[in-house]
Amino acid sequence: MLILLLVLASPFAAAGEPPADTGPGWEFTLAPYLWGAGLEGSVEGDGVSSDIDVDFSDILDELDVGVLGSFEARRGKLAITSNLVYLKLSPEGERPTSPRLPGASPGSFGVRVTADLLIFELRPTWEVFSLPLFGEADPRRIALDLGAGARVMWLDEHVHVKLEPGVPLGPFSRRFDETIDWVDFVGAARVRARLTEKLGLVVAGDYGGFDIGSSSHRTWSLQGFLSYRLGEHWDLAAGWRTLEFERKAVDLEMAGPLLGAVYRF
Numbered sequence: 001m002l003i004l005l006l007v008l009a010s011p012f013a014a015a016g017e018p019p020a021d022t023g024p025g026w027e028f029t030l031a032p033y034l035w036g037a038g039l040e041g042s043v044e045g046d047g048v049s050s051d052i053d054v055d056f057s058d059i060l061d062e063l064d065v066g067v068l069g070s071f072e073a074r075r076g077k078l079a080i081t082s083n084l085v086y087l088k089l090s091p092e093g094e095r096p097t098s099p100r101l102p103g104a105s106p107g108s109f110g111v112r113v114t115a116d117l118l119i120f121e122l123r124p125t126w127e128v129f130s131l132p133l134f135g136e137a138d139p140r141r142i143a144l145d146l147g148a149g150a151r152v153m154w155l156d157e158h159v160h161v162k163l164e165p166g167v168p169l170g171p172f173s174r175r176f177d178e179t180i181d182w183v184d185f186v187g188a189a190r191v192r193a194r195l196t197e198k199l200g201l202v203v204a205g206d207y208g209g210f211d212i213g214s215s216s217h218r219t220w221s222l223q224g225f226l227s228y229r230l231g232e233h234w235d236l237a238a239g240w241r242t243l244e245f246e247r248k249a250v251d252l253e254m255a256g257p258l259l260g261a262v263y264r265f
Contacts, residue, residue, distance in 0.1 A: 033260020041252035123149030216247035
């Protein structure tokens, strides 16, 4: 199986940066990183519900492909972040069933799910304040960014159910396929702090849904990480990210550690 978790920016955008100044130029951030996310929840198609529970330790066995990419552009107090997430998950399970006839061999019941998840996020934010941590002359500062955004969701799922009844008849199988998509509008916030000359802290999150139109009942994400400045353009960052959404036939949570390198230009 192939696992490619390559992300350009979003959770690590502005990692360790002091609050933006009011200069006229644009600043950009790219951050390749790994997200060791587990996945938990349920999906339903054609009246059949399938549970998904992929522990962090089992991710290599369950996750086929994960491709994530994001980019942030900042000018003065304005920041615009876009983020693309693609995950392909193929969990499967099988359990034995009792023989249906005397002397017959045991049967089995198996379920295999293939789910493709695509998420696109766009979040413009504005720096509402920037304060020094220890006096006006101290370069260590903290800033708050607020804004709104949208998260576009697309889920394509295929469920294969197979029954081996343990008798000469069979096996019996059925497939269920469903594709759903929707847009969630969210409010977003991010706190950025320069703790020391080299150490930075970022905590960011969003919340939305509210059953507006075809949107989720609720959706939220939260991420936090520490960064360490390696040079003029590079930081090393590590943290955690959680993303959850609940909507009709889909209730999923993705969570796991982050590790990456941040490039600013």
